[in-house]
Amino acid sequence: MKSTKPIYVIGHRNPDTDSICSAIGYAHLKQALGFNAVPARAGKVNAETKYALDYFHVEQPLLLSDLYPRVKDVTLDCKIVVRQHDTLRHLGEVMRGHDLKSVPVTDSKGILVGIVTVSDLAKRYFQELSMQDLSEMRVRYRDIIAATDSKVLVSGNESDFIHGKIRIAAGSIKMIQDTVEKNDIVLVGDRHDETLIDIVDQGISCLIITGNGRVSADVIEAAEAKHIFVLSTPYDTYTVARLINQCVPIRRIMHPDPVCFKPLDLLSDIKGTMEETNYRNYPVLENGRLVGLVSRDNLMLPERDRVILVDHNERGQAVEGIEEAKILEIIDHHRLGGIQTSEPIFTHAEPVGCTATIVANMHWQNDVDIPASIAGLLLSAILSDTVLFKSPTCTPYDKKTAERLAEIAGVDIQEYGMAMLKAGSGIGDMTPAEIAKNDLKEFQIGDYRVIVSQISVMDPKEVMDLEPQLIEAMQNICDKEGFDLSLVMVTDILQEATYLLFTGSPKTLIGEAFKKDASGTHIYLPGVMSRKKQVIPPLSEAVKRIGKN
Known part of the structure; x- marks a missing residue:
């Protein structure tokens, strides 16, 4: 599978004009040849280079402080989340439908408030052996209606919280009266109307008729008089009891304040935290927003960044973490300084005064036109590295290339060169x-x-x-x-x-x-x-x- 990651074209640390402009120029050539190349820099742009960039209206390259693997390199997409007020039944459906082991939990504004795992759901399953006191769980009537697929025969405020317990109407009417308390929710199968009316008279808050049992007009009338919900569900009593237990909101079982990471955290820094906490998944947040998950089970070596080095070839001059990256090419005009690669790579080194001289001619050798702005930057690099052709490193090849670039850029070499060198010659407010x-x-x-x-x-x-x-x-x-x-x-x-x-x-x-x-x-x-x-x-x-x- 072809990599979708960009190829970074980058110069040395503490970059000069050649390092910056050759990175931009060579990235342009690679883009024209069909590669996803991005110019980058390993440090701050100096005054001289800034003058050139501003003059030719080109943005500064992307700053890469290092190439060490980070959380963003192994972050998994996280398109599935649940809300803290969603029910456990909804959570189970989400986990089963998407084959998930854990799911981030957000509030109504989309802010992460916790994470819930399949083991949390399993623990809750064992708690279902006893009927839950829903008054402590802040369950609403609408949650029960939805969970039990009930038809509402007598309605009320479905947004109200439930304040009683779940009771099953079993045994004699005396046993039921001794068990049922005010505000309880009572599950009842096919019973005589007198029994149902007696249950309504207990001051309950909701009567659920299971198995699509028969409900007479007298029962409906009695419930309406006392403002009591009456629901009819197709499920049997045992199933309804379990479904109601699944109405508990997710926030009751989630892990609040989960351990989170940021996209730019180093993988080497988070491994210790993972070993200490031993969770399955960890949310990744950017500016407080959930952007993905990092999985402990899948924490493998990420695809390495791909880089092309320009204007240097020594480890000590390269961007930090270069040993973690895959070097594809080296374009340079310096001595060979010992960077090692795991496999053969393309190198282009010439004894000329500037890397930009090489980059410009590689454009022409590949029949790729150089836009005026890129030509101006490559010219700037040559004038900088050769100090307006005064440096002993300058060759006739550099001069010839510069003259051709100046024609494309539409500038006078001496006039522009002196202005650029002057812009970078003062120390200004440098410490x-x-x-x-x-x-x-x-x-x-x-x-x-x-x-x-x-x-x-x-x-x-x-x-x-x-x-x-x-x-x-x-x-x-x-x-x-x-x-x-x-x-x-x-x-x-x-x-x-x-x-x-x-x-x-x-x-x-x-x-x-x-x-x-x-x-x-x-x-x-x-x-x-x-x-x-x-x-x-x-x-x-x-x-x-x-x-x-």
Whole structure:
């Protein structure tokens, strides 16, 4: 059976413009090829990317904080519910008719108030060995009329609650008079009129003639005079007694305040609760409304989310829970970083300056037209990743692709590119902690876990003035998340250079990689603009040299 779940096209955590725009662009290509692809993101959209999205009037992709299995992935449809004032007979019919083991119970407004199980109904069955005091159960006359399929011979207020007990008129009239009390409901078969009138004179509230017994006009007249219900039912006395016992409202046997879950609860979090409570089914609520059930018996591994990764291929950069998902494809322009899959997948990696370059050309290779808005976003990604073609990662292929996309989008490359970079170049109201995590990527370099963030600015001074606070924020990330080194690239767009801030250890790795004095907290790197090509490779080579010494 073909899966109906969407395929999420998603970039790396702390997404940059390429990660967001390539996800949107590649999802468009997959949709054009007939796939149910949905663009997604693994983090907050930065100012530069927001400018591009707003400029080309494209909505932000769906935010996926993680891919861990959740309650929504195993929730069963729950189209059958009962109301708390429905009778047990109705409940039995619902359970039998739909082969259900449990049913949610709602009030008149549809709000969940409980859950009732087949075992609750079974317990009630054993209680039917004795006649119930319906005065305690808030049963109405209309419930009895419906349950016994009675014809109303003398009517009253059918909405009134019953205040007496159920009596069976058996034996002599003296025995009946000694048993029957005021407001009782009396079941009687084929009896003489005098006996029936004597029973009516006892001050009962309802007389039920079973087996379609004969009722004379005198009995009817006596009942009307005393405002007593008279009902005629086709069932025998024993059956009627049982049916009346089934008039008890469901709320009397349901489990009130049941254990409930929410659609976004993690399956790993609810399993402990299920083991402790050991119920068969659990309601799933969203904004207080019932949206389905989770079954303990059917709590199996759900169908895994299907994802396509763009602009990354390393586990440390992927959305949380990627190991729980099924990776279908990887479209990237970075080094291969070690994500493992359970089966062969389609990969497309090229040594170009931007993933969007690959995505755009895959459109043309498949004869799929690129709309102006998508072309504008792909162009934005190329201009961002190559810093308006100034980055050493930029290739002639990137430039040629960008020129073609600019023509489709109807924008001037230099004018639009500078406006977009300027929009993302200021730090605005970003905190030092936010700057330290801007466009953050994690790398495994030798035995060291290293994170490298990057922020591109027109005026690096506004960032460097915050150096003490930045270093503190970077060290906090290392301490809390177990990284060895934290680096922040403050890239000067105009001067085509980078201030590299660093904290953690070993600092000798920084000095060895860039042949600079690394005793402080930053070094200046003229001509360095690319993390991928000018920072990670020197660090990778340096760790090899340190290891040999």
